[in-house]
Amino acid sequence: MTRIVGVHGIRQSRTSQAQLTRDWLRALNRGLGDVGRPDLPADALELPHWTGLLARGANHLGPDDDLFGADAPMSEEEADFVAAALAEVVRQDDVDAVGQLGTRTLGLPQLWPARLNPLLLAYDLRFPRGGKLFVSMMREVRFYLYQPDLAAQVRAMIVEAFDADTSVVIGHSLGSVIAYDLLRRDEIPRDRAIGVRTFLTCGSPLTVPAVRRGLGIADGEPLKLPGDIAWVNVFDPGDFITGGVGLSAVSPEITDARVDNGIGDPHSAVRYLRTTPVVLGIAGSCR
Template sequence: MNDLQVVGVHGIRQRDTNNIKLADDWNQALARSIAVHVGTHAAVPAVTTPYYGDVFPRGRLQLGEDETTADLDAADEEETEFLLQALETHTPPDPAQPPAGTLGMPPRTSPRIARALAGIDRRFGPHAGKLVLSRLSEVYGYFKDQEKAEEVRARVREAVEQTGTTLIIAHSLGSVVVYDMFQRGQIPPPATDGGVSQLITCGSPLAWLPVRRKLGLGVAATLQRPPHVAWLNVFDPYDPVTASVGLSALAPNVTDAPVDNRDDPHAADRYLEQQPVALTVHAQAIQNPSVPPAL
């Protein structure tokens, strides 16, 4: 195709939407971003967002609507260890027991989990630990159920192939899915007739060591940038899902772009509205001159 088509791969907490509404939200956010950071007459590509919320409709450990409660008892021993390794890797727990009641959790929660969550809360703010817990649990669920994971990858691959996109934007768990697909050779490489040549990850949990282990990478192993694919990683240092770090130290030739998403550090639309995303999408659009300008 000559027109630039963007494929957006969402995170998992999308149970109250569908592919049409999700695509509309992403298209509007990207259009606002390009208008502000590039210009109102700049080309605005179409965004296709393959939806997989019906495959993982709620995730394994869900937060309440106010994101202050979590069903920790839903985790098995393997998942609990995965989550604890992740939490404690970037925020070692305080040896002191956290004050009773500060986490809003039932008394039967293990002291190790309580301390780990308290450490995240101290670093990122109230309830951040449970946000991380929920998102990392979703990542665990993706690796745990390979049948569902393959369905997710199939939907993303279909969107990439049907649109002929050269640009993928992946948010949160979506960045894990897309990286996994690159490893499996399920993303068409750049070629004279198309293929993906630009990846933008936003709010990615790929920095967490247990996540990289699930991808088959050892402790000292680095994330490998897909050959001939430029990779921009956009992260808010106050986004606890990113562990407050970029990916350039873990992935050679990845460009990190720290941003400020204000009061909602992990939100997809806030990431899409940031200047590094707008400029990178615009640069890709220039290479596809048939993209129509905004009216």
């Protein structure tokens, strides 16, 4: 009985589906315990390990290769996408400050275009050391958005995780983009989607207009889900992947829930999963 389908985010090629499932369940049950709710059974969560599909599709050579890290050359198309995304999340006062400071101290990877330097430094002023991680994330998001055949394979794998008892979908990071893409396309067979009541997104890059445009959503167009699924977006203002903002400004149908994941790794999946908005969303739907 699968009551929750989870869609994980980036950087999961070095782990397994079993380990990810254990980590997610442990975090969810910790959060449920904090609000006085019983633990989820071991079979309540299905978490497809989709990351290998993108890796193979990009001619991934092995688990130690990072196709989107600082040592991987960046194409002009990637640079254009990353630059657009950065321009949409940096603040003008930080850009102005960079103009006064110059970019001598940035020390960016040599394989990244120099035109990204001022934008990255501006982002680092707000999220120290977050700029490079944001770029890496945007490169992987773009790979999903602009490789339609691979993206369809990822969605097909996730569809198989649903059954008639599924009531909650949780998407973290890039996983929130994939999960939203799946739900909005209405690709889940009706007999498996009929019980879905709640969509929970955590640390979602859907806040970035360039990402939404990659899904074919025009600027100013609200995000929508089919049916009467309640959408709760959980975000930490210190999360460098989201730009520190929520999604309610993008769509009135989305309820934002602000949390504090601490300073160590505010984008961490397990930190998001144990927060009160996430576990209350699960507790209210998994009955």
